[in-house]
Amino acid sequence: MNIAILTSGGDSSGMNPAIKKFVECCYEKNYTPYFIYDGLEGMIDGKIKKASYKDVAGIIYRGGTIIRSSRSKRWYEKKYRKIAYENLKNNKIDALIILGGDGSFRALDVFYDEFKIPFMGIPATIDNDIPLNEYTIGVDTALNVIREAVDDIRDTASSFSRAFVIETMGRECGYLALTSAVANGAEMCLIPEVKYNLDNLKKRYLDEIKNGRSYFLAIVAEGLNISYKIKEWFEKEIGFESRVTILGHIQRGGSPTVIERLRTAEFVKTALDNIEKNPDKIVTYYDDKFVLRDLKDIVNSKYELDENMLALAKKLMGI
Amino acid sequence: MNIAILTSGGDSSGMNPAIKKFVECCYEKNYTPYFIYDGLEGMIDGKIKKASYKDVAGIIYRGGTIIRSSRSKRWYEKKYRKIAYENLKNNKIDALIILGGDGSFRALDVFYDEFKIPFMGIPATIDNDIPLNEYTIGVDTALNVIREAVDDIRDTASSFSRAFVIETMGRECGYLALTSAVANGAEMCLIPEVKYNLDNLKKRYLDEIKNGRSYFLAIVAEGLNISYKIKEWFEKEIGFESRVTILGHIQRGGSPTVIERLRTAEFVKTALDNIEKNPDKIVTYYDDKFVLRDLKDIVNSKYELDENMLALAKKLMGI
């Protein structure tokens, strides 16, 4: 059986160890591993190649994805999906493993309906925003990259009376900002999912300044697009000079952490264990177990942030 | 209510964020936080001090424990425990939180029987060897310190035909070595709990060398005390020059990871939530939840390594 892997959408650290595990696991199961380069775009363009141990030597500790990724507009047109299908046939690919977010899963689900190519989806995005799933590949690494940045800034923060605004990734999802703010003891946390209250924060901050507080760390999700406004707010309303750090793609590129590597291996193993007898599923991590789910169950559910974490962060949102 | 915290036995990264959380949590609950310095030894010597926010500023990212730790022989003698009790009385300490291993828990359990000082135990040791508990404070950080060392060595390993022996901490317990070997893709893993077979490994290695393998990474638990013997084995039996790295206390000192900080906060919060109405318990992490347990249940159980992980590592042990 020939199985191809592709990575799709935004890359995340952990994709490379997943690709390595995929090759090793295929050999153990007597499958033949293939790479599809450049995601769905590459499938349309026929960038398909047999993979070997040599291709994955030394990639376990690298962020990003060696088979590259893409966002594909062409995929929405049936004629390109047809071409992609022909490319798979020509290369005798029997099944697909895709690493990406729910958009990527939907892309292959449509493809399955049309051409019956079995696939398994593995959640990989630093947003951690897949419903019915508690971990997506890349998250623990991204969180630790943010932690190191916050720790570095804390040292200099205490040298000066200043407010530091740190913008983390996450378009519609504030998971990284929320978790980082709680884990690293920030004073402010603003995310798209929750209506924050700056007036309440102002009252509290002015009180704290009277009691000796000399700096503020604010963690703000990229999706709100307000980092520079918050900087001005600190300067105008709180009277503290303020500085912005936009972490950007550093968050996708750190070396995969231990948990990243271990979970990644389980995701891939579960996908390959089931692809023959139970295809067209998404492997999810839920309640400390790896569980197969139908895409429609995921699509029909709503992603929600952890209640516990939200409760801990309320104070940081002024609510 | 006056509550004192102490750290006991070997230190581990994560103790400092725990101490910080303890102070913050006490204030939230209107408890008065105290520090006992130097563990049980310090309790005997009366090193007890009221704690404040200022004491814990800027410690969240530091390994080790700012209130220091110790191993106490005097504690085994009732007369010293009596002195410790007097010291607590003089300082009006109503209850204790202890971070340490099961030896430390037993020490306070005896003390509770004698003097009725309520306490809560929080597992903190990089060995991760507490029965009925899946996480001890310090483990995720230690694993990531080891990972970085292995990644550094891998770069140089591929430059030279060599075998690298990396010794991780863990006296009777091979948890760190086992998990690191699996997560980092080592070729050998030797731990005290499992009888390994060097003859089988030799056969496999010689085969692999024929097929082009040019280096070996071996992860060996400290408790076996064989790192230098394995080095010689590689040179004599496999014909590869070999080098030893003893990671030592680096593993206790890295900056606490995100998971470390989050779990640490939950451990401390659970302890303080329950110390009044349900004291003399150990807070354990089990099946992704924080569960209170009686010490005797823990003592009467046997610590066991994860079956899954062991299965993955069998090949690396030659069995």
Added chain:
Amino acid sequence: MNIAILTSGGDSSGMNPAIKKFVECCYEKNYTPYFIYDGLEGMIDGKIKKASYKDVAGIIYRGGTIIRSSRSKRWYEKKYRKIAYENLKNNKIDALIILGGDGSFRALDVFYDEFKIPFMGIPATIDNDIPLNEYTIGVDTALNVIREAVDDIRDTASSFSRAFVIETMGRECGYLALTSAVANGAEMCLIPEVKYNLDNLKKRYLDEIKNGRSYFLAIVAEGLNISYKIKEWFEKEIGFESRVTILGHIQRGGSPTVIERLRTAEFVKTALDNIEKNPDKIVTYYDDKFVLRDLKDIVNSKYELDENMLALAKKLMGI
């Protein structure tokens, strides 16, 4: 003899090891070390305290400055300098060591003319923009923080066809951007000192894309205030999606590197070796030696970027 140290202006990594060395060196020379907290502001407010070994334990690896820093407007008014002088007299301070940039040196030079308080200046700023001086405290650490960020981004860059804009610190001075671009192999380097040519860069980039280039790393100095414009330029003119990373204060906060610690120690030692017999000087690092200079020589010279480095970077500026 009582000598006080203060840090002034923007903080930089290396100030803490300098403070530690100051205390140790004072003891060796039988001087009594004092701290002035919060820079010149603190001198006006009388925040002066005798220092001890204990104050500097464990600070060698921390970024920022434990005695804090400030920018002082009041210092420009003679009445406040008079107050500062009274504070020094009351604390029996005989001489001052100041870590900062040339603005800070000028502040103490004026003070010396008025009140005859001997001082020595030590260049400490991540801008590395002091004339007749080749190294300012903080630079090697900042460069290595930037390097790690660029390396992280490079991994993810090769996963996707994208242009990454990385903004480094430096208001009027492009030293960090220039050196980082050369050291890390960036494709673009824009700094305030040199007129760049985007049209030339565009021509070259479009050629390189034809020849297979799949990503761009651009390093841009903060002082130009164009990071987001360059992002748009890449999207519009080059046709590559683009992302911005603003490193911000991370660059002031990394743990001081080895060179930072060694040079810092020499700066402080040279200052203390000369403060009695040859005060009112700036310690400079020049041609691999530590040289005392008069402030007026520094002030009358112009800071210039290294010719060699500029030559190497011309291609990255389109000139």
Added chain:
Amino acid sequence: MNIAILTSGGDSSGMNPAIKKFVECCYEKNYTPYFIYDGLEGMIDGKIKKASYKDVAGIIYRGGTIIRSSRSKRWYEKKYRKIAYENLKNNKIDALIILGGDGSFRALDVFYDEFKIPFMGIPATIDNDIPLNEYTIGVDTALNVIREAVDDIRDTASSFSRAFVIETMGRECGYLALTSAVANGAEMCLIPEVKYNLDNLKKRYLDEIKNGRSYFLAIVAEGLNISYKIKEWFEKEIGFESRVTILGHIQRGGSPTVIERLRTAEFVKTALDNIEKNPDKIVTYYDDKFVLRDLKDIVNSKYELDENMLALAKKLMGI
């Protein structure tokens, strides 16, 4: 002109950026770059390959050497050197660049006398033990790897009354141990070049313990082979529990620092600028400049540790 590069002897971080720079610089100068894999052994075995940009993409931040290294016994026999020469002729190699220590330079010097193959030597070894040369590739990175380890251990050291023995690389040369001990503020430094005095150290340590010292950091060069004896000495003579860390090959594998990358680029550029008109030289770094030297001048000089650094470390050696 066809120029080949090889790496020889122990690998060091910085070899990869040197290899990258070599390829880039060759293209700029219209030379054709070649790789010789596996050092002198590979030259004998004919492992010679034309190099391209693609071979060096993404290697700038990796420790070790992608063209691998070796120590060659066969090279001492003329018949193997003859074979090596034939291999070069067959591949039309006109000149060689070698990265390694003085043993490697001597190997090519003999070869030059016999076969007139022009070469340039670039010092690359973490020992930093080449006479008339102040920097060898790999040193700044190795020093910073050691620094991070020492900093990690310091955190845990202050948690416990303990003595920590850290063994750094360096067979006959104590450069790394000496510089690290001074830069990181260790209490003991033992190196092969200097006769230390444990009795004096004991006296001082016992005094310091009385005055409150609670831990010791000892940095010991590998070449002395006494790390475990020093551990026992601390336990027996000083009464402190002691732990050993053997850093080993971690020191060769960290990501090259900024200074590493910059100096590496200058070394390679200087070698290629001169190989045609002035071959058979060693590029040295001396007094902040890159200087060509005859091998015999180097061989006839004696490597000596920096006087200044030795003076600073005397106290740590008990002399």
